[in-house]
Amino acid sequence: MAIKVIDVKAGIFDENDRIAEEVRAQNSAQGTFMINIMSSPGAGKTTTLLRTIAALQEEFRMGVMEADIQASVDAEKMAAAGVRSIQVHTGGECAMDASMVRQALREFDTSDLDLLFLENVGNLVCTAEQDTGAHVNVEILSIPEGDDKPLKYPLMFRVCQCVLINKTDTRDYFAFDDEAVKERIRRLNPKASVFFISAKSGEGFDAWLDWIREQAGKGMEINNRK
């Protein structure tokens, strides 16, 4: 059966880039390396962050900016774990943009932080379109979502320096082709690092933690969109 395809015009992104550069410059000047974590809803951003922060707590001073449409459940989890965090409610917006980050940074003193994580809204589309001012972008793709996601949400995989394939502990339940997903990511973004992890069991975390150490070590001259 033949497939008919029609294209619909997209919107334009603009002024946000200028503000993102400001945010990056401010964080760089104070020595705070900012990592933007993106994924679909339920792919494991919060669990991955909690384990990552626990593993790195002797090395870095860390904080988390939690972005959600309106709930505060993730910031509550961070607070319960003793992690410094702020909850940003986007008021319906499907992604954090740089001006929201700038606004949050006025309320959330990050001047003594080495690492600032942004846990973005659960979304594979809008979040990829907005430069948040982070130094690097990380996407978490979970095994249950399927290995075809780079085909369907290519921009997300293009803008990320690192892709974490999470929930490797659920492998037996889902058909997921590791080599196919790696090849699909490589075609979109040959330089992206890809790590298979389980935020539940900790499997594969060493490589991911080393990646963070290396990126943060490279320092603040990194500009994730250039």
Add this chain to the structure above:
Amino acid sequence: MAIKVIDVKAGIFDENDRIAEEVRAQNSAQGTFMINIMSSPGAGKTTTLLRTIAALQEEFRMGVMEADIQASVDAEKMAAAGVRSIQVHTGGECAMDASMVRQALREFDTSDLDLLFLENVGNLVCTAEQDTGAHVNVEILSIPEGDDKPLKYPLMFRVCQCVLINKTDTRDYFAFDDEAVKERIRRLNPKASVFFISAKSGEGFDAWLDWIREQAGKGMEINNRK
């Protein structure tokens, strides 16, 4: 630890509602009942649709409008299964809106269809904000995503007449509280029907198929946003 919360202004939706009414009126006039299927990426929209259409093929003439940012993999799956479909590329937009549906309906002759399914972009945020002109909205939440999603994406659960909890075959792998999720949905939307299904095994499909029959039987006077 205290949680700081700030709110950021949302955008406004407008003209779309007028076009949605046009789309609904056109479909109602020709006797086509339109069902908008929404979910996170990888929650199982395509698999659910393929099984649903196979089960109902003796009763209804059906077609599928596939919406994706840019890929055509889902329309290819539909075509391989012999299902009439059109692929709409949203060109970066994170949801179908009514004008995209209207545009697609100019290319895709649905005049002889009883049921038209819209497989929306994988997204829990933007899709919920746009009236597509469908008669009813259905959300698929999958077990691996977690039972907290109604708390984090409440609008989605408010605008849906039916919530399918999919991938019940993966229960043993994930902590998912059925009663908690039902209560969270009920608080947002007391009238929503909730069915637990496995699109893989077919478990729970009878109640979902009956729901479609009942809704389509009620006919075209239904207006999902009023």
